[in-house]
Structure formats: C-alpha cells, structure tokens
Amino acid sequence: MSNFILPGIVWLAWLLLVAPSLDGAQVDSVTIGYSSFSGDYVPLWIGVEDRIGKKYGVDLKAVYAGRARPQQLLLGGEALAVIASGTGALTSHILGAKDQVIVLTFSSKVPGVLFTRPEIKSGEDLKGKTIGSGRPGALGDIMARYVLRAKLNLVPDRDVKILPVGEPALALQALERGIVEGASFSGPQVALARKLGFRELVNYESIGIVYPYNTVTTLRSTIAKQPELLEKVLKIILEGRAIFRANKEKSLAVWKKYLRGTADDVLDEAYQTTMNTMDASAQPSLAVIKSGLDILSLQYPQAKQTDANLIFDASIVRRLEQSGFVDATKK
Numbered sequence: 001m002s003n004f005i006l007p008g009i010v011w012l013a014w015l016l017l018v019a020p021s022l023d024g025a026q027v028d029s030v031t032i033g034y035s036s037f038s039g040d041y042v043p044l045w046i047g048v049e050d051r052i053g054k055k056y057g058v059d060l061k062a063v064y065a066g067r068a069r070p071q072q073l074l075l076g077g078e079a080l081a082v083i084a085s086g087t088g089a090l091t092s093h094i095l096g097a098k099d100q101v102i103v104l105t106f107s108s109k110v111p112g113v114l115f116t117r118p119e120i121k122s123g124e125d126l127k128g129k130t131i132g133s134g135r136p137g138a139l140g141d142i143m144a145r146y147v148l149r150a151k152l153n154l155v156p157d158r159d160v161k162i163l164p165v166g167e168p169a170l171a172l173q174a175l176e177r178g179i180v181e182g183a184s185f186s187g188p189q190v191a192l193a194r195k196l197g198f199r200e201l202v203n204y205e206s207i208g209i210v211y212p213y214n215t216v217t218t219l220r221s222t223i224a225k226q227p228e229l230l231e232k233v234l235k236i237i238l239e240g241r242a243i244f245r246a247n248k249e250k251s252l253a254v255w256k257k258y259l260r261g262t263a264d265d266v267l268d269e270a271y272q273t274t275m276n277t278m279d280a281s282a283q284p285s286l287a288v289i290k291s292g293l294d295i296l297s298l299q300y301p302q303a304k305q306t307d308a309n310l311i312f313d314a315s316i317v318r319r320l321e322q323s324g325f326v327d328a329t330k331k
Contacts, residue, residue, distance in 0.1 A: 048062045071217075081217060092232030094300045103216050109209070110143060113204065122201075131279075134164070183252065191266040205276070213277070
C-alpha cells in the first residue's frame with residue numbers, strides 16, 4: 001500500500017507545481033504610482049487590499065510617489081500608470097513632450113480651499129501677506145495662483161508672496177504656526193482647518209473650477225503595446241471606484257489604513273466631499289482638458305496653442321461603459 005501512496009503523493013506534488021503552466025495562466029505584476037492620500041486614491045487601494053486583480057491575472061501594487069515623483073515613475077518605466085492630478089500630462093504637452101495620456105478621470109471638480117487666518121476677511125486683506133502652496137508647478141501651486149489672480153484680483157508674487165510648503169499636512173502646519181497667513185490645500189486637512197477655526201476664504205468647488213483634478217495617466221506607448229493589460233488595470237480601478245461609492249464603511253476602513261492617525265469625523269467629511277466631486281462617468285473629457293489648459297495658460301501662455309485632443313484617450317473607459325462592465329460593477 002505504501003508503494004501505491006508514495007507515487008500518488010509525488011504525482012500530486014508535481015501536478016500542483018506545474019498546473020498553472022499547463023492551463024497557460026499568467027500573472028502580470030503591475031505597479032501603479034499615486035501622489036497623495038485624498039479620497040480619489042481609495043479605489044486604487046481597495047483594488048490592492050481586496051486583490052481584485054486576481055480574477056484578471058494581475059498582481060496589483062500601489063506605490064506612493066509623492067507629489068514630485070509620479071511622472072518620474074511613469075517615464076522611468078517603474079509604473080504602468082500613475083494616479084495623480086492631470087497637471088503632469090497637461091504641462092508636458094504644453095512644453096512639447098506629448099508621450100503622456102490621460103485614460104481615466106475620477107474628478108473634474110476641484111475640492112480645494114484657500115484658508116486664511118481669521119483676521120483676514122477678503123482678498124484685499126491678503127495684500128502683502130504670504131500664501132502657502134504645493135511645490136512650484138504642482139496642482140496646489142497652480143490653483144493658488146489661479147484663484148488669487150482670477151477670483152481675488154491679486155497678482156501672485158507681486159501682491160501676495162507664494163511660499164511652497166509641500167503636502168497639505170505641511171501647509172496646514174505652516175498656517176497653524178504663523179509661517180504663512182493663508183494656505184491652499186485639499187483632502188482631510190480641509191476638515192481639520194475648519195475645526196481649528198481658520199477662515200474659508202475661497203472654496204474651489206463652490207466657484208465651479210473645472211480641471212482634470214484626479215486622473216489615471218499612462219504613456220502613449222503603453223496604450224499601443226499593452227492595451228489588454230492596461231484595460232485589466234482600469235477594470236480593477238473601476239471596480240474599486242464602484243465599491244467606494246457603494247460601501248462607505250469599507251472605504252473608510254481602507255482609507256484609514258493608508259492615512260494613519262486621522263480622526264473618524266475628519267475622514268467622514270472628506271469621504272462626503274469626494275462623493276460630491278467624483279464624476280458620474282470616468283471618461284476623460286475634451287471640455288475638462290480644455291478648461292485645464294485655460295487655467296494653466298496664466299502661467300504658460302503657450303497652453304492656448306496646445307492640442308487638447310492629444311492629451312487624453314477615452315476609448316478604453318468608453319468601451320467598458322458601453323459593454324455594460326461599469327454598470328455591472330455597481331450591482
């Protein structure tokens with residue numbers, strides 16, 4: 001009997017080892033870079049935590065790239081795509097490099113706020129003061145400059161000094177410590193700033209700024225050479241997006257894991273803000289890209305001559321929506 005069992009065990013062990021190769025199964029390891037910790041990034045994290053990619057043969061990894069590095073990961077081949085504001089793709093096209101393409105948009109409404117110290121009650125009160133923003137050229141910096149010029153009639157670097165302070169958490173700290181009299185940021189720090197009593201001088205969402213605020217960006221060569229893999233990744237993200245919209249409790253649990261130390265009421269408010277600003281369709285829009293170029297033209301006059309059609313490709317998400325895939329994820 002032992003002579004029968006031993007060969008059987010050996011056969012079973014061999015079968016378990018080689019079975020994946022026998023049926024041609026292949027798992028693609030894919031890295032997605034992300035640039036911040038606001039609500040639009042939670043669908044990616046849900047995709048990773050729930051291992052949604054398993055059914056598509058994708059082992060998905062999310063790598064924090066900071067606000068300065070997402071495009072570097074993309075261009076260096078370290079990430080198949082990045083989730084970040086559309087600023088990197090737009091400015092690269094404005095400056096003549098046309099290899100980045102936006103393939104999915106989470107939100108085209110900008111949920112940021114320009115906060116000031118309580119004693120500052122108007123744009124006029126900001127003259128001669130200092131505003132904290134993100135790194136030069138990043139979304140926070142662009143929005144601060146746009147709002148100052150277009151909505152408050154102030155000229156950045158002349159009427160108001162702009163001080164790059166980095167991440168929203170650092171901007172809030174600079175405001176608390178009196179390093180700056182105002183600061184522009186988004187995400188959970190908005191709720192924290194309200195709790196601390198700072199004045200909400202300009203709410204970007206309420207004034208209707210339209211911009212590719214949060215997107216999935218890849219390279220044109222990836223769309224051409226790896227369309228099937230890219231589609232699988234977008235399916236994972238779209239499923240994560242559907243879970244985010246339908247399951248608040250789960251979404252907050254995942255968000256809290258990535259954003260440690262944030263109070264429940266702050267995350268709850270940030271979740272609602274994300275729900276309010278998330279687009280109904282994830283298709284990139286020509287109108288939104290054009291609006292983004294118009295905003296950037298205040299800093300880059302050549303943006304007015306940039307071809308918006310080359311900056312995005314809505315074909316994959318459109319196909320997934322028309323096939324019924326997106327509707328199916330909502331059930």
